[in-house]
Structure formats: structure tokens, C-alpha cells
Amino acid sequence: MALSNATQGAIILSAFFLPILTYIYFTRSPQQKNAAGPLPPPTEITALLIHPIKSCHGISVQSAKLLPTGLDLDRQWMWVTYPDYEFLTIRQNSRMTLIRTSYDAKTDTLTVTAPAPNTIDEKLEFSIPAHPSEDWLSSNTESHGAKIWNKWTSSCVYSTDLTAPFNRFFGKEVRLVYKPPFSNDPRTLASNGAKQVLGRDASTCFPDLMPLLVGNESSIDELNTRLKAAENITIDIRRFRPNIIVRGDANAPWDEDRWKTLKITPKSGKGSITLDITQRCARCHVPNVDPDTAEEHKRQPWDTLMKYRRIDEGITFKPCYGMLCVPRETGELKVGMNFEVTEVTDKHRYITGF
16 A cells, blocks of 8 residues: 555654654653752761760761661660650750760770759769670560650660769759660661652661661851851851761852762672661751850840741741651761762652641
């Protein structure tokens, strides 16, 4: 059957244009297809921080094991009120940052110290196993629930024979509690980390929300230019209590707002760890507290952040800095490791609810 001239023309045009269109589609980079923009260039981890006791002073480390619940030793301990067993943080008592924890790898021991009240020389102190065995916990702690926000989780309560002197520091009776990173009663994630949102089961110990917080240096640098202009002050990134600090693109501060999936690899390139970003970290007044002196600034950086960092439609009454993450794999993280954003999004939205 003879083909019409129109049909012949359509076949010729299809044969000409189809390869071109196919080439454009398959060679166009994923970044160009994503409404959130191109992927940022790879960078590196510049610092790792762990905070063994929630809201107390952090420790800078060169390497740390990454567990499903976060960095090893990070926020596995917490001070609580007595007899209510409700969590205590810098929000209620800025002096908590004066409680310091040091780690001795040779003895696998944590030593907790704090200045004694009404004295210059006296120091409060006790030591505990950093990785207590079940037998040790059975002999030295008792089980009791601990309340974080409006939810309870199981915990191990240390004997007051060990911690009672710290009642003087707090000016009231307190208890120290511990949650093992591997537990028969895990503290499952809520908010954007809930299974129906994240797509898998995940848990943590005593962080407010998620196992990890990633901070971008270039964003702090940009914030400091504003603080310097406003009140002639600058602040340390440690005020925001991140776990992983990365070197950002100086030309693109706050680029982390659109990061979605992260890949961390050794310099050798062998093996990798993937982190899923669940949401931006909405901030309270804790960054107003100097972590070294416990002095709380009346305005900054809260006032400045409120002017331009209320960017998340899910929690517009708080400013944001840092990205909360959940690890897919475990492994060891080291300062200097390659840090790569493998996926970006313009759909981040904070889901309230702890």
C-alpha cells in the first residue's frame, strides 16, 4: 500500500528528530531536571562533635563510630528532675553547659565534672563506664521511664551514691539516666522521622528529635557578618550543637536548606555512608548561650535569625539552622572525609510533634 505524502513526511521528521530528542533527554544532568537546582560541589567534614550528656558541654573528636541512633556516646545520658523524671536542658538552666564530660579511650571511661557552687577550687566529679555492660547496669542502675517533651522512654537510672553531689550544682534533686543505643525498647523517631514518613524504622537515644545534626560553616560565617554589623559580635558554631560540621561553599551560604540525601566516603573512596535528611532544625534560644562560659546573650543570635531564617512553612514561629539526619548505614566517620550531596529538594517541610 502506498503511503501518503503526509505520512511519508511524518516518518522522515520522526527519524530525524527522535535521536536528537533522545540524546537531549538522557544526557541532560539530574541537576537540571530538579526544580531544587543543581547539586552543590563535594566538600569535606571539618569537625565532629559529640555531647555525651544532653545539653552539657560537647567534645570535639577526630573520629567517631556512627550507630543507627547517632554518633557513639552522643546524648546517651541525660539529667532529669526528681521525682518527675522530666528532661533538663539549657533551656531551663544555661549553666548546664559548664558540666563537662571527658572520655578516656584506654579505660573506656567517661568522667563528668562541674564547678561546685559557692567555691572557686572545689569540683564535682564522678566516672562511669562509657560502654556499660548489661551486668554493670544491672548492678549499678535501676529501670525507670524518662520524659522528653511529652513522651516517655525507658532508661537506666544511676545510683545517687554516684550522682548526689550534682544536686548542689542544680540546686535541686536530680537523677542521671542512660539509654543504650541498642535496646529492646528503642525510642522510635517521630515528626519527619516517623516510619510512615521516613519509610523505615529508626530510633535514637536522647536528642530532641533525630540522631544527627549537620552544620554548614559558610552559613555560620554569613550569620556572623550580620551579627558583627548589628552588635559587633561573632559566635561559634558549637552554640548550635551540631554533630557533623562541613566546609560549605562560601558563595552559597544556607545551601543546606535544600539538601536531601548525603554521602560520606573516606579519601580512599572505598565504602560509603548515606544520610537521609529529614528536615531543617528549628531553633530555640539555646544558641544564645556561650558554651564555654554559660553566659546567655539577651538578644543574639535569636533576634537576627528571626529576621531572615523563619523559612520553613511547617514551623514559621522559629528560625532554622542545620539539617537533621538519619543514617542508613553504620561505620566510622572521620574529620577530612569526603562529603557529598547526592540529592536536593524544594519540598522540605517540618512536621510538628515530638
